[in-house]
Amino acid sequence: MDWEWLSEFLKGMIKPAAATAVVLLAALLSYFQKLKLEGEMIYAIARAFIQLSVIGFVLQFIFNQNNSWWIILPYLFMVSVAGYTAGQRAKHVPHGKYIAGASILVGTTITMLLLVLLDVFPFTPQYIIPVAGMMVGNAMTVTGVTMKRLRDDIRAQMSLVETALALGATPRQATLQQVKRSLVIALSPVIDNTKTVGLISLPGAMTGLIMGGASPVEAIQLQMVVMNMLIGASTMSSIMSTYFCWPNFFTKAYQLETKVFSIE
Known part of the structure; x- marks a missing residue:
């Protein structure tokens, strides 16, 4: 041997x-x-x-390996772990782990497909797996915060939501402000990091390339792609999580599911 x-x-x-x-x-x-x-x-x-x-x-x-399954399987594993972790953060959201996993899967898959179709990255393990890991990790954090914040905001303002429902509003209309607030809070760190990239710190992908011998210009170009994909995947995943949460927050009669909000 x-x-x-x-x-x-x-x-x-x-x-x-x-x-x-x-x-x-x-x-x-x-x-x-x-x-x-x-x-x-x-x-x-x-x-x-x-x-x-x-x-x-x-x-x-x-x-x-030359089999595409060796790209898909690690990606699905990462999404599963991320969904479980994000669901743990939003533990009071019913089926939170499945909602988080589905949201992360949709957001990161759409982003990945766009990058491949636009020929930004080739569909090979060397590119897709590291890129997917970065996207899934960020989407996990944002999705967990979005779900937890949305549930907590609705719980804190149940009377306002119930009043809007009594006046004929749909669940989406009754919780529109809570959804917006949860998304803004969850996405703000990602956006702030993008604004200050290169000014306060050199991101990991860029630093790794430079230390590996790549030119700073090449490292910057890749980092631009990374920041774009992180914002795209995080935004789509967090928005999807709010849509997936609604059926668990309301009854079929468009009333708040009080047992969801009764737990501290």
Whole structure:
């Protein structure tokens, strides 16, 4: 058996291992400040080491395949995990995990298809999987915040919503302001990051390319594409989540489903 790959892997881990010195420093500071976070810090970095090592070998295997299923399956796995995580944030929304997963799937799939059709990215694992990961991660955060905020806002203003329904408004009309507010709050960080990109920090994709030897101009061009796709996927996913939430917030008679809003 050829163990050359293992030797190369271990050589490449010298610098990451050396970089754990800063984590140990943080753990020491936590200990002396009695924050009791040092155990969690060490656990987190050890878990990240294992997860990234495993995913590195998995991606190496996937990149060597020529079957499109090796693009679709990892993408669906990422969407499933993201849907579960976002649903946990909005745990009081009925079927929240499924709503979040479906919203993320729709928003990121549409964005990905547009990028491929416009020939921005080729449909290969080397491009699609990393790009999908960035989109799904951002869509997960935005969708979770949107769903939680929408449910909490409707709960806080139940009397206003019920009055609008009694006057003949549809669920969409009765909750229009709450929907707008939840979307604005959820999407504002993404938009603010886009406004300040390159001024406050150099984003990960751009930094990675520059450190990998690409020219700054090439790195900037890719980062522009990344910021565009993040806004597109996050916006579509968050809007879809509000549409998917409505059937769970209202009865068939267009009344508020009070049991959904009775939990603190």
